[in-house]
Amino acid sequence: MVLGAGPAGLGAALALARAGARVVVADPAAEPGGLCVTRRRDGFAYDIGGHIPFVRDAPRRAWLEELLGDDLRWVGRPVACVRDGVVVRGRYLDQRPPEPEPAATHDATARGELASRFGAGFVDRVMRPYLEKVDGVALEAIPGDRARRLLEGQAAPDGFLFPAHGIGQLMDAMAGAARRAGADVRLSTAAEAIHAPDGRVAGVRLAGGAEVAAPHVVVAMPAAAAAGLAEPEAPPDVLGPVRMRAVAIVYLALGRGRLTEEPWIQVDDPRVPFARAFETPNWSPRLTPEGRTLIGLECYCRADPGDPVWGLGDAALAAACAEALRDPLGLLDDPSEAVVVEVLRIPRAYPVADLAQVPAVRAPALWLDGIEGIHLAPGAAVIEAVEAGERAAAAALASGVS
């Protein structure tokens, strides 16, 4: 049984089905993909934020080619950022002076980790404003392993591979391949209970009351939500409160050619509501109608009416984003040109990256991991999640799934 049909769940399901195991996948959403779905409106196709698949090796590239064929395209531009009001090539991290990096020392805080590699001056001047804008806490409170992930796992210095019809195309291809290999992918079907008597998983109850007996369960949905489904119940300290970061994504259409040449731009300016802008035709021309462009603006915040970004109504937030494209960014002369396609709000996008709440964030996964037959598939990025799903599948297969 696989809980969740996002990249992690589909990665697990595909690997299990191809190995000949009997697999049922359940997800409450109507389409596969989790956060990696491609939405369609007014002739535009767009993802829930810019979704770069960070591909690290030739086997993963071959895996993508097999699933997507000619629809796998190369976007030959790295992430960009805004410095002194100008869009420049490379992330804030890539703006570092061309000096040899000192040997990496592992530090518990992102500030310590980054300063040991790049020097405190550069980190405080160039990286801090952006990282704090995204995460909403001081760099001294952000865990060092988040900085390591940023450095090592989430870099695309020369460009990246991307599905021509959006990240959802990859998810659809994975779900299709899993089904063809024999997986039973049940959408619009939430898991409602995980039966784990005597510390061993026995099965799952699905919405509608169906009981699926399963000696192995891959958890590819948020661990805290899965721990909340356990019967008998998880101890209360496992399900303690966790502060979550929210994101509001504003999609603005323009009835003209591209605004920039960049797929993804990081923006650290505190006057600008968004921290990242992604212009979809620069990811793939097939996402926008000829002669029009769409720009998605990711505004990281707290899902609280008192938050200066979240608290704005959709129209006011969209207007503030369009105005910021004019001033201070200087990318748009007339903000009234921009037409709102959608304002999408994700109130619980990810746990606030604060060292103080790391134990509370980890507790549900640690507790689930102690139940025999449960295999966790955590992933903080698309390909990382697919690989976590594959590892969970391998663990289930190694312990005798059929």
Ligand SMILES: Cc1cc2nc3c(=O)[nH]c(=O)nc-3n(C[C@H](O)[C@H](O)[C@H](O)COP(=O)(O)OP(=O)(O)OC[C@H]3O[C@@H](n4cnc5c(N)ncnc54)[C@H](O)[C@@H]3O)c2cc1C
């Ligand atoms: C704005 C934004 C931008 C991002 N940009 C990037 C990027 O550039 N590159 C990158 O690699 N990653 C990016 N990510 C991260 C990426 O989206 C995630 O890492 C990835 O989706 C994680 O996959 P997952 O399968 O673990 O979880 P999810 O995609 O969250 O899927 C979890 C699934 O579990 C399901 N579920 C929930 N409850 C139940 C239940 N009761 N029963 C069964 N199923 C359930 C959900 O419906 C969902 O489909 C971004 C994320 C956001 C929000």
